[in-house]
Amino acid sequence: MSSVVSNPSFSNSKPISLKRNFEDIGWDYGVLVDPDNLNRIKCKLCGLQVSAQIYWLKLYIAGIRGQVRACKNSTKEDKERCKKAIDDSKHVNMARLTEQQEVRDTVDLVGAPDADDDTTMAEVEELDGGWREDH
């Protein structure tokens, strides 16, 4: 019987300090047109060239409305990926400008009929109040 050597639990978590910009998922969808200009990006999916940051391209691929227009060639899967990437890297929270408007419906409760049980006791007995006297 061979004894299973269990891994000594040493923490292998070194801090990921250098998060380079080029590891951004946005570069899966965009390429630099001009190496000297990082803000000149071409969409791989449709070929559109934009002057914007890579963050913008993710919005563009994800099709998040309000800020940019959506890439016409991005698939649903592409959108999901970019949305997730945007969520993960909470750079700016500018993509969330949707205001929820609550429409309140006033509900009127109708339907409980009043039992009109108004028995009027209008029976008044006339008393003969005068008494006659016979002389």
Ligand SMILES: [Zn+2]
């Ligand atoms: Zn595109």
